[in-house]
Amino acid sequence: MKKKYRNPIGVKNYTGLLLIMPFIAGFMLFTAYPFISSFLLGLTDYNGIRTADFIGFDNYRRMFTDSGFLNAAGVTLKYTAILVPLKLIFSLIIALVLNMQIKGMGVYRTVFYIPSILGSNLAVVIMWQFLFTSDGLANQLLDMVGLAPVSWYGDTSAAMGIIILLRLWEFGSTMIIFLNALRDIPREYYEAAKVDGCGKIRGFFAITLPLLKNVIFLNLVLQVIAAMQEFNAPYMITGGGPLKSTYTLGMLIYDEMFSYHDMGYANAVSWVMFVLIALIVGIMTKLTGRGRADL
Amino acid sequence: MxxxxxxxxxxxxxxxxxxxxxxxxxxxxxxxxxxxxxxxxxxxxxxFSVYKRAWQTVTDYTMGHYFFNTFAIIIPKTFFAVISTVLTAYGFARFDFPLKRLFYALFMGTMFMPAIVTIMPMYLMWSRLGVLDTYIPLTIPALFAAEGSFVFMMIQFFKGVPKEFDEAARIDGCNSMQILVHILVPCLRPVIVSVCVFSFLWTMNDFLTPLIMISSVEKYPLSLILRLSADSTGNGYEQCKILAMSVIGLIPSIAVFGLAQKKFLSGITAGGLSG
Known part of the structure; x- marks a missing residue:
């Protein structure tokens, strides 16, 4: 039996297919091809000059004993685990406050949003580097309130702190997504709840949170993917140091590829990274009971 | 209180x-x-003399040269992105076709594909094609709806334009392409502006792609010249010069954001676009 397509009369069934051709071609060229070739390269010892030899899963085996890789994977996971919840909670709180029908909301919204659009600009990354030098603005402020200065670039957890602070500073994009979702919740829900004797805090847990489930999940996935790929900030600000405490997987892949020309290994690592991200997103999907269709 | x-x-x-x-x-x-x-x-x-010195940069070229380079990437890239995004979103939003569900699922998948997985093979591909150190690797992917979030944002917007518009135009004898150009594109203007703004800002911010693809200083975009200057200014050197260069480098983004912020801050960010 011929399948029926619901199209306006006179429209051929392949019209839509023709229209999405840019996407199909782009998918083949820029997603499927690199994805597969990355996997295949990961099975070789290609170094960019010599023809590649097939070495099976040696690159993957090497990762388990490579302290550099294990450290970078640990740093990346730790960074993601600290940054993402902090950023989500902070964005949600500010979005809730801004949603309280306050005057001048537009101004605050803009002010909070600006850092997120400039944040990955290299100019801002350079500025951030200056703020945390030994006598930079951060330490001057600590001094003003009577606290001891921090050796930001010398201390392993402080160095990661610099990068986490930079990314937290850019909470605006996450906040905007929350804010737009909050505005879609009809005020009548809260009024009805109030009549039934439901307080503000219970209202938040009983009405707001359940209705925000989808956007929370969306923000979570977007932020996890971004954090796992962190490259610009550690590359420019800390150079991965001190003692490789901010050396992320993104930096490792870049170095293996362009400093050591170990392209087989670099591709194997980027594949492991893909699997890691897919796993984390998969687990979150399972835990929140969200199907793919919701995204 | x-x-x-x-x-x-x-x-x-x-x-x-x-x-x-x-x-x-x-x-x-x-x-x-x-x-x-x-x-x-x-x-x-x-x-203000520091700005004059910053404008000279640390290379033989002025900041003007690097602005020119950056715009030589942004303008074609944005133009390509708008065209490919509108066509793809139109196909997904308004038509039914074989394997639509499969393609839509693949499309959603690409949105969550980490760029770092694909960038290394892409580098090798562009290198084999002999176009490294040109702007082709930075601009051509935009022709192929490479930015999934743009398409997603536009599909959402298409849903808000009543299908009756299309039907009325079709009765009047318009074909699918004419409907898109004459009826839908004018309705889509706000979302097209958003695509342009985000394409501009993200390209200004992009660092990894030019870092990998562009090797000659003469062809550097702003982000790479800032890195070069930051790396080559030691501790004793006058810090204000690199800071002034950073300020100059931020001006285009702030200007574009300032001009467009009213248009895209409200509502359109529903597509999950982030900085």
């Missing part, structure tokens, strides 16, 4: 957000000593 507390909190928070940027502008006028001795951002004296 409670409201006042909220305002104070928000204002404090806003100051923390904005102060680093004010500090950056102020510090670009300061001597090294002044930068590291006071938290107050307003400089003791305004000497």
């Amino acid at each position: 409670k409201k006042t507390a909220v305002y104070i909190l928000l204002t404090l928070c806003g100051l923390v957000m904005i102060y680093p940027l004010l500090w950056l502008v102020g510090a670009s006028f300061k001597s090294n000593d002044e930068i590291f001795s006071t938290v107050w951002f307003i400089p003791k004296s305004l000497d």
Whole structure:
């Protein structure tokens, strides 16, 4: 039996297919091809000059004993685990406050949003580097309130702190997504709840949170993917140091590829990274009971 | 009472957000000593000559040259992105076709594909094609709806344009392409503006792709010349020059955001676009 397509009369069934051709071609060229070739390269010892030899899963085996890789994977996971919840909670709180029908909301919204659009600009990354030098603005402020200065670039957890602070500073994009979702919740829900004797805090847990489930999940996935790929900030600000405490997987892949020309290994690592991200997103999907269709 | 507390909190928070940027502008006028001795951002004296020196950069070319390079990437890229995004979103939003569900699922998948997985093989592919160190690797992918979030945002917007518009035009004898150009594109103007703005800002911010693909200093976009300058200015060197270069480098983004912020801050960000 011929399948029926619901199209306006006179429209051929392949019209839509023709229209999405840019996407199909782009998918083949820029997603499927690199994805597969990355996997295949990961099975070789290609170094960019010599023809590649097939070495099976040696690159993957090497990762388990490579302290550099294990450290970078640990740093990346730790960074993601600290940054993402902090950023989500902070964005949600500010979005809730801004949603309280306050005057001048537009101004605050803009002010909070600006850092997120400039944040990955290299100019801002350079500025951030200056703020945390030994006598930079951060330490001057600590001094003003009577606290001891921090050796930001010398201390392993402080160095990661610099990068986490930079990314937290850019909470605006996450906040905007929350804010737009909050505005879609009809005020009548809260009024009805109030009549039934439901307080503000219970209202938040009983009405707001359940209705925000989808956007929370969306923000979570977007932020996890971004954090796992962190490259610009550690590359420019800390150079991965001190003692490789901010050396992320993104930096490792870049170095293996362009400093050591170990392209087989670099591709194997980027594949492991893909699997890691897919796993984390998969687990979150399972835990929140969200199907793919919701995204 | 409670409201006042909220305002104070928000204002404090806003100051923390904005102060680093004010500090950056102020510090670009300061001597090294002044930068590291006071938290107050307003400089003791305004000497614009630092901007003249910053404009000269650390290379043989001026900042003007690097602005030109950056725009030589942004303009074609944005143009390509708008065309490919509109076509793809139109196909997904308004038509039914074989394997639509499969393609839509693949499309959603690409949105969550980490760029770092695909960038290394892409580098090798462009290298084999012999186009490394040109702007082709930076602009051509935009022709193929490479930015999934743009398509997603546009599909959402298409859903808000009544299908009756299409039907009425079809009865009047328009074909699918004419409907798109004459009826739908005018309705889509706000979302097209958003695509342009995000394409502009993201390209300004992009660092990894040009870092990998572009190797000659002459062809550097702004982000790479900033890195080069930051790397080549040691500790004793006058810091204000690199800070002034950073300020210059931020001006286009701030200007574009300022012009467009009303249009895209409300509503359209529903597609999950982030910075």
